[in-house]
Amino acid sequence: MITEILHITLLSIFVSVSATILASIMAVPLGTILGLKKFRGKEIIRTVTYTLYGFPPVVAGLIIYLMLSREGPLGSLNLLFTPTSMILAQMVLVFPIVTGLTMSSVSDIAKDVKETAMTLGADRWQTAKTVLNEARVGVISAIMVGFGRAIAEVGAVIMVGGNIRWHTRVLTTAIVLETRRGNFAYALILGGILLSVALFVFFILKRYQDKGVKM
Amino acid sequence: MFWPVKNNGKKIAVMIISIILITAGIIAFRRLTPRNEMVLATTTSTYDSGLLDEIIPIFEEEHDVRLKIMATGTGQALELGRRGDADVLFVHAPELEKEFVNESHGTLRYDVMFNEFVIVGPQSDPAGVEGMDGAVSALERLHDEEATFCSRGDDSGTHVKEKELWGKTMFDYEDIEESDWYKELGQGMGDTLMITSEKNAYTLTDEATYLSLKEKLADLEILVRDETTLYNQYGVIPSYDARQPELAEEFAEWIISDEIQERIDNYTIEGEKVFTANAKNTN
Numbered sequence A: 001m002i003t004e005i006l007h008i009t010l011l012s013i014f015v016s017v018s019a020t021i022l023a024s025i026m027a028v029p030l031g032t033i034l035g036l037k038k039f040r041g042k043e044i045i046r047t048v049t050y051t052l053y054g055f056p057p058v059v060a061g062l063i064i065y066l067m068l069s070r071e072g073p074l075g076s077l078n079l080l081f082t083p084t085s086m087i088l089a090q091m092v093l094v095f096p097i098v099t100g101l102t103m104s105s106v107s108d109i110a111k112d113v114k115e116t117a118m119t120l121g122a123d124r125w126q127t128a129k130t131v132l133n134e135a136r137v138g139v140i141s142a143i144m145v146g147f148g149r150a151i152a153e154v155g156a157v158i159m160v161g162g163n164i165r166w167h168t169r170v171l172t173t174a175i176v177l178e179t180r181r182g183n184f185a186y187a188l189i190l191g192g193i194l195l196s197v198a199l200f201v202f203f204i205l206k207r208y209q210d211k212g213v214k215m
Numbered sequence B: 001m002f003w004p005v006k007n008n009g010k011k012i013a014v015m016i017i018s019i020i021l022i023t024a025g026i027i028a029f030r031r032l033t034p035r036n037e038m039v040l041a042t043t044t045s046t047y048d049s050g051l052l053d054e055i056i057p058i059f060e061e062e063h064d065v066r067l068k069i070m071a072t073g074t075g076q077a078l079e080l081g082r083r084g085d086a087d088v089l090f091v092h093a094p095e096l097e098k099e100f101v102n103e104s105h106g107t108l109r110y111d112v113m114f115n116e117f118v119i120v121g122p123q124s125d126p127a128g129v130e131g132m133d134g135a136v137s138a139l140e141r142l143h144d145e146e147a148t149f150c151s152r153g154d155d156s157g158t159h160v161k162e163k164e165l166w167g168k169t170m171f172d173y174e175d176i177e178e179s180d181w182y183k184e185l186g187q188g189m190g191d192t193l194m195i196t197s198e199k200n201a202y203t204l205t206d207e208a209t210y211l212s213l214k215e216k217l218a219d220l221e222i223l224v225r226d227e228t229t230l231y232n233q234y235g236v237i238p239s240y241d242a243r244q245p246e247l248a249e250e251f252a253e254w255i256i257s258d259e260i261q262e263r264i265d266n267y268t269i270e271g272e273k274v275f276t277a278n279a280k281n282t283n
Helices: A002-036 A042-052 A057-068 A083-119 A124-134 A136-151 A155-161 A171-180 A184-214 B007-032 B044-049 B051-063 B074-082 B094-102 B135-145 B157-168 B173-178 B189-198 B207-216 B245-255 B258-266
Strands: B036-043 B065-072 B088-091 B110-122 B149-151 B182-184 B202-206 B220-224 B231-238 B276-281
Touching: A002 A042, A002 A083, A002 A124, A002 A136, A002 A171, A002 A184, A002 B007, A042 A083, A057 A083, A057 A155, A083 A124, A083 A136, A083 A155, A124 A136, A136 A184, A155 A171, A171 A184, A171 B189, A184 B007, B036 B044, B036 B051, B036 B074, B036 B245, B044 B051, B044 B065, B044 B189, B044 B207, B051 B065, B051 B245, B051 B258, B065 B074, B074 B088, B074 B094, B074 B157, B088 B094, B088 B245, B094 B157, B094 B231, B110 B135, B110 B189, B110 B207, B110 B245, B110 B258, B135 B157, B135 B220, B149 B189, B157 B173, B157 B202, B173 B182, B189 B202, B189 B207, B189 B220, B202 B207, B207 B220, B231 B245, B245 B258, B258 B276
Parallel strands: B036 B065, B036 B088, B149 B182, B149 B202
Antiparallel strands: B088 B231, B110 B202, B110 B220, B110 B231, B110 B276
């Protein structure tokens, strides 16, 4: 049983950390660009992104399911009911959150820093780097919120992962199963582990955030 | 520096990376050892009874394959088969299964085993159905008394059976669906039993799931048994469109073999026999 709990916990961390990192790799640069640039339709993009914060996990699950299903366009990749499919589903949920929150914190800081940096002779790339560095607290918060969304999510991963023992069972789907079986004590323990995992990851990210502020 | 971190941060980063690598290693290891994988879609009732934990490892051993077991309702399991996402189906709604085979999604359908559905309700039995012979007349009594009835409402085998039973009563199912005392939950059997127990209501359940949850269900008792109408047949269908049609076929032949049939017969939950094996080719 300990081995199984360990497996479930590590798989949860693996899936959600991977989803958060992969989504952030795309979302942070995109959010920075959107935050820095002024262009027509920016407000619309902002509103759309904010709306997607509330993207229903089951809809994300359904879309990924239909894409990866054998009859779907990516069916030949054989990815349905694997951890990869769960990572994809969580990325769909994390991406708009990290993009939107990065965009907000970058555009807050951009006004002051951008001009200063330009005056000091920074090129566009250097300016972007400086702004991003200054906006670090907000950006790391964005990643934290994204991770929180990923690790706590159940609807999408149960659809595309299938809650298969030793394969795609993560903490949230295991809690659903154990509750259904009436093993409330076990379900509660898993819930405790889930919170501890979130706490642990937030603690690590928080350190990066604090270090950044002091510099 | 762009993202200034001191030694401590490095240590933590190394920790995170090792966690990810270890997990990736575990997953890779599990995926690599036996090359073959097959998806078995089954019902929550079969899964939660624990029978599969008992017999599946034997098949995995014999055929050097890893089975990925999905526990859903019969309706969803058949849909997984239709889309080719599940290789073999182990379900309990003979009518739907035959339809599935007739649409030529499946090769053959084999009877595997049966058990019984029972009507459960609160010990106090406010509607007074305890000991009634016919399930249909018991449902009619529940209807007349407007006793709270929890329905699975999820197109599972149990739900299909329940609708079939209401169809045999003198009432119109569409009217029942709209009644206040009739609650469609849209949940699995375990959840439905929990809710039924909390609400002091009645429901139709397969005996296996009831037995495996009995201790956690505050005074929910078996009130009506009916050997003829509450018969619950389980069947296995290898899916024609999936990835492992040959292995699926082997699985079906394996589960109806004498050795496994005997194991199914001997399987007990808390000393009570749950399933009766009755394999024979029925198509």
